[in-house]
Every structure is written in structure tokens, then in C-alpha cells.
Amino acid sequence: MKKHIVIDARLYGPKHTGLGRYTKNLLVALTKLHDFNKYKFTILIYPELETEIKGDLGKNFDYFVTNIRHYSIIEQLLLPIILKHLQPDLVHFTHIDKPILYFGKSVVTVHDLIKLFSKGKETTTKFIFLYWIRYFAYLLMVRIILKTSSVIVPSNFWRDYIIKKYHFNSKKIITTYEAVDPTLAPSRLPAGRHGHRAIALACRQAWPSRYILYTGNLYPHKNINIIFQALRKLPNIKLKIISSKNIFYDRAVNLVKKLNIEKQVEFLGYVPDDKFKTIYQHALALVHPAFLEGFSLTGLEAMAQNCPVIASNSSCLPEIYGDSVLYFDPNNSDELVSQITKLQNNPELRQDLIKRGHSQIAKYSWTTCAKQTLEFYENCNILRLD
Numbered sequence: 001m002k003k004h005i006v007i008d009a010r011l012y013g014p015k016h017t018g019l020g021r022y023t024k025n026l027l028v029a030l031t032k033l034h035d036f037n038k039y040k041f042t043i044l045i046y047p048e049l050e051t052e053i054k055g056d057l058g059k060n061f062d063y064f065v066t067n068i069r070h071y072s073i074i075e076q077l078l079l080p081i082i083l084k085h086l087q088p089d090l091v092h093f094t095h096i097d098k099p100i101l102y103f104g105k106s107v108v109t110v111h112d113l114i115k116l117f118s119k120g121k122e123t124t125t126k127f128i129f130l131y132w133i134r135y136f137a138y139l140l141m142v143r144i145i146l147k148t149s150s151v152i153v154p155s156n157f158w159r160d161y162i163i164k165k166y167h168f169n170s171k172k173i174i175t176t177y178e179a180v181d182p183t184l185a186p187s188r189l190p191a192g193r194h195g196h197r198a199i200a201l202a203c204r205q206a207w208p209s210r211y212i213l214y215t216g217n218l219y220p221h222k223n224i225n226i227i228f229q230a231l232r233k234l235p236n237i238k239l240k241i242i243s244s245k246n247i248f249y250d251r252a253v254n255l256v257k258k259l260n261i262e263k264q265v266e267f268l269g270y271v272p273d274d275k276f277k278t279i280y281q282h283a284l285a286l287v288h289p290a291f292l293e294g295f296s297l298t299g300l301e302a303m304a305q306n307c308p309v310i311a312s313n314s315s316c317l318p319e320i321y322g323d324s325v326l327y328f329d330p331n332n333s334d335e336l337v338s339q340i341t342k343l344q345n346n347p348e349l350r351q352d353l354i355k356r357g358h359s360q361i362a363k364y365s366w367t368t369c370a371k372q373t374l375e376f377y378e379n380c381n382i383l384r385l386d
Contacts (some may be wrong), residue, residue, distance in 0.1 A: 002038065002039050002040040003038075003039050003089045003090070004039070004041075004042065004086070004087065004089050004090075004331060004359075005039050005040070005041050005042075005088060005090050005091075005092065006041075006042045006043070006044065006064075006083060006086055006088040006090070006091045006092070007023075007027065007041065007042070007043045007044070007091075007092045007094065007095065008043075008044045008064070008091070008092065008094055008097075009023050009027060009043040009044055009045050009053065010023050010045060010049075010068075011023055011048050011070065011095065012027075012045065012046075012049050012052075012053055013049065013052060013053075013324045014181075015249050017217075018111065018112065018294075018297060019094065019095050021055050021181050021297065022094065022095075022109070022111070022178055022193075023094045023176075024056065024301065024368045024374065025104065025112050025178075025179070025181060025182070025369075026041065026366065026369060026370055027056075027057060027061070028056060028057065028366070028371035029367050029369060029372045030071070030368040030373070030374065031057065031060040031236050032367065032370075033181060033367075033370055033374060034245065035374060036060070036374075037251065038352065039154060040062070041060070041061045041062065042061065042062040042063070042086055042088070043057075043061045043062075043063060043064070044064050044066055044068065044082075045063055045064070045065055045066075046065070046066070046188065047066075047067060050065055051064070051092070054060070055086065056214065058376075059379075060223065064082070064086065066079075066356070069129070070081075070097050071097060075097075075099060075100045076080075076100065076101060077099075077101070078132050079102065080100045080101045080103075083102055083104060084104070087320070088104065088105075089105065090104075090105045090106065090107065090222045091104060091105070091106045091107075091110045092106070092107045092108075092109070092196075092373075092377075093107070093109070093128045094342055095107060095108075095109055095110075095111055096108055096109075096111070096113075096141075096142065096145055096325045097133075098145050098148075098149060099127045100141060100145070102147075103148070103194075104154040104386040106148070106149045107149060107150045107151070107152060107376065107377065108145055108146075108149040108150075108151055108152070109151075109152045109153070109154075110151055110152070110153050111153075111154060111295070112154075112158060112292065112293065112294030113142065113158065113161070113162075113292040114221055114256070114292045114293075114294070116139070117139055117144075117221070117291075117292055118219065118220055118221035118292065119135060122220050122293075123219065123220050123221075125247045125334040128262070143166070146162065146166050146168060150172045150173065150265065150376070151168070151173040151174075152173070152175075152176055152293050152373065152376065153173065153174075153175055153176075153294075153318055154175065154176065154177060154295035155177070155294065155295050155320060156177060156292065156316075156319060157316035158174050158213060158316055159173055159174070159175050174372065176368075176373055176377050177295070177320075177363075177364050177368070177369060178229060178295050178297060178364065178366075178369060178370045179297075179300075179361070179362070179364035179365050179368075179369065180300050180301055180304045180361050180368075181297075181301070182299065183352055184276065184301050184304055184305070185304055185361070186304045186305070186358065186361075189221070190200075190230065191215075198201045199231055209237040209300045210236065210237065210238060210284070211239060211240050211266075211282075211283055211284060212227070212237060212239050212240075212283060212284050212285055212286070212287050212310075213239075213240050213241075213242070213280065213283040213285070213286045213287070213302070213307065214227060214239060214240070214241045214242070214243075214286070214287055214288075214289075215241075215242040215243070215298050215301075215302070216242075216243060216290075216298055217235055217243060217244065217246075217248065218229075218241075218243050218246075218248040218249050218251070218252045219248055219290050220248075220343055221290060221292050222289070222290050222291075223289040223290055223291050223312070223330050224241075224252055224289065224325055225253065225255065226289045226330060226333050227239060227287055227289055227336070228255060228256065228259055228261060228265075228351075229336075229360065230333045230336040230337045231259075231261050231265070231331035232259060232261060232339065233337045234337060234340060234341070235264070235334070237284070238264045238265070238266065239264060239265045239266070240266045240268055240279065240283070241265065241266070241267050242268050242269075242271045242279070243266060243269070243270075244269065244270045245268070245269055245270075245358060249267070252267075272278075276301070276305060277305050277331060280301075280302055280305035280306070280374070281305055281306050281307060283307050284308075284340070284343060284344060284350075285307065285308040285309060285310045285326075285340070285343055286298070286299060286302035286308070286309050286310070287309075287310045287311075287336070287340075288308050288309060288310070288311040288317065289312050289313050289326075289330050289336070290295075290310060290314065290315070290317070290330070291312065291315065291330055292314065292334070293315050293316055293317060293320075294316070294318060295316065296316065296317060296320055297326065298347045299311055299320070299321055300321075300360070300364065301359050303354075303357025303358065303360060303361050304357075304361055306354050306357075307354075307357075308326070308343060308350055308353035308354060308357065309321065309325040309326070309353070309357065310325060310326045310327075310328065310336070310339045310343065311325045311326070311327055311328075312327070312328065312329075312330035313328065313329060313330070314330050321360065322360055322363075323354065323356065324345065324354070324356035324357050324359065324360035325357075326339040326342070327339075327360035331336070335373075
């Protein structure tokens with residue numbers, strides 16, 4: 001009899017940002033593995049995503065459609081009952097939202113633990129007393145989940161942190177690097193001299209550029225303020241921001257007004273994937289100033305669109321980006337100004353970063369991620385094969 005794996009895919013697809021891209025691409029890649037058919041797979045999905053998911057995955061999975069929402073009391077109470085009914089040998093929760101009353105064998109993907117660091121009234125829109133209640137509940141939940149699960153993380157930065165902070169068994173946690181979404185991946189460039197010419201042509205087509213780009217949410221740990229500070233010292237540079245609207249978006253708009261840099265900053269709101277290419281290719285660079293990240297596909301996606309990256313030298317970013325970007329101290333706006341100016345005045349450096357970017361994204365593969373995930377189910381004695 002095939003071993004039965006249940007995967008929580010309720011947060012599926014780009015609508016659910018990085019979590020959704022991870023879930024979708026992992027499931028698609030799993031179906032292409034030679035060992036996929038050794039198992040029976042069931043995925044939990046929301047009803048509004050059923051058509052999209054079945055269109056992507058076809059009959060490779062059994063589907064359990066549920067309206068039980070993440071982060072709800074109902075989830076904590078009813079989801080364990082549903083999982084018991086499904087009788088899995090293993091459940092994979094694709095982010096850190098496992099019901100604490102589920103005691104079966106499980107793997108949890110912990111994309112990051114940024115909430116442990118980025119906290120306080122500036123990080124919430126809720127009444128501060130309620131916020132702190134929820135924050136300490138989160139701390140307790142994290143400890144319970146880590147104590148009762150094996151863990152997948154997207155970078156060694158977080159693997160090392162969890163092992164040290166929670167005295168976690170190193171055999172029960174692995175790093176599986178993510179990769180650029182196939183819909184955003186670059187077309188394969190020719191090798192050798194012709195490949196270099198193609199990159200040079202892409203660079204010339206997008207040059208000269210007078211704006212930098214920021215993509216992502218605007219939570220405090222994303223550190224957008226450092227870019228605003230740099231703009232005040234770079235009056236000839238503009239900034240385009242791609243970000244969904246929320247309270248943090250509104251705060252950023254108000255800060256731009258306060259700093260009197262409205263003429264330099266353009267808020268684009270949400271931009272669908274098919275509109276990314278032109279915006280990225282004509283930018284001087286994507287600036288990634290975050291204090292903390294889990295993996296950070298943002299920079300890799302920019303590299304895939306022939307856009308150089310200037311990144312913070314904080315958390316996992318040097319691990320993920322290697323020598324393919326220009327780094328700066330996320331607390332030092334002068335360093336950011338220096339890197340922007342250096343790139344603006346040096347077309348050859350831009351061309352070199354584009355070439356390095358293509359080499360860097362080639363190191364990451366959803367196929368590898370899926371293969372390592374499946375092996376983790378087996379090799380850690382989480383799932384014993386007959």
C-alpha cells in the first residue's frame with residue numbers, strides 16, 4: 001500500500017505572495033519526480049482556488065476542499081479532526097500554521113521567524129494590548145510547532161538560528177532553497193561569446209536609466225525608509241514602488257510627503273507578473289534594503305529580468321545572492337547612495353551584474369527543492385517506506 005502524504009495547499013498561487021509561489025511550484029515540481037507515484041498525495045485547498053489548482057495539477061493529487069481559514073479558531077479545532085479522518089502517514093504544512101492539537105507526524109516549512117524580531121506598535125494596525133496578546137501567543141505557538149515537527153527552511157541563516165535558539169535537533173531540519181517562478185524565469189541565453197553579446201544588448205536597450213525600483217510589502221523590517229533617505233541625496237534619481245495597498249503603504253505615502261520627495265517617488269500599487277518585464281529592464285537597479293528576509297525571491301526575479309540588484313548585507317541575503325549584487329549596510333544611507341552612484345556611472349558594471357545575476361539564478365531549481373523535500377520525508381524516519 002502506498003504511503004499517504006497530505007499537503008496543506010490552502011495558500012496556493014501568486015495571490016498569496018511568496019507562500020503561494022512556494023506551495024504552487026513545490027507541488028508542480030513534485031509531480032515531475034520519478035518517485036512521485038510511490039505515494040498517495042492529498043492536498044487541502046480552498047474552494048475559490050479549486051479550478052485554478054486542478055488546472056495546474058490535474059489528476060496527480062486527491063483534493064480535499066475546505067473553507068477552514070488560516071489563523072482561525074475553527075482551524076485549530078476542526079482541522080485536526082479532518083486530518084485524522086484522512087489518515088495520513090505524514091502531513092506537510094507549507095508554512096508555520098500547524099494546529100497545535102494535531103499530534104500526527106508532520107513537516108512544517110518555516111519560511112522565516114521575522115515576527116520574533118520585528119515587533120511593537122509600528123508593526124501592527126491593531127490595538128496595542130491585543131497585539132501583545134497575539135504576539136506572545138505566537139511565541140508559544142512557534143515553540144509548540146517546533147517541538148512537535150520536523151522542519152524545512154529556505155536558507156541556512158534560519159536553519160542555524162533555529163538550531164541555536166531552540167536547541168533543535170539538526171537531523172530534523174533541512175534547507176531547501178527556492179527558485180524563480182518559471183513564469184518569470186529568463187529565456188535561456190546562448191553560451192560563450194554569443195551569450196555575452198545577448199546580455200550586452202539587453203543592457204544597452206535599457207540604458208540609460210533614471211529610476212531605481214523597490215518591490216514587496218512595506219512592513220517596517222523591509223526598511224524602505226533608507227531608500228527615501230538616499231533619494232534626498234540623489235535629486236536626479238527616481239524611485240518606483242511595486243506594492244499592494246495597505247496601512248503600511250499609506251504610511252509610506254505620508255512619509256514621502258513629509259520628506260518632500262513626492263516628485264521622485266511613484267507608487268505603482270500591485271503590478272501583475274506580465275507587466276514586470278518592462279519595468280524591471282528599464283530600471284537602474286532593484287534596491288533590496290531589508291533588515292531580515294526568509295529567502296527573498298525578489299532579487300532573483302529582478303536578475304531574471306536583466307535588472308541589477310543593490311541589496312542589504314543583512315540576514316540571509318548574502319547567502320542567497322552571493323557575489324551577484326552590490327551590498328550596503330541597511331543602516332547607512334550614504335553607502336546606498338555610493339552604490340547607486342557607482343552603478344549609474346558605470347555601464348560596464350551594470351552589464352557584469354546582469355551576467356552574474358543569470359549565473360546566480362541558475363543555481364536554484366524547483367526540481368531540486370522538490371527532490372530534497374521528498375527525500376526529507378523518507379530519510380529523517382518521518383515516513384518509513386515498505
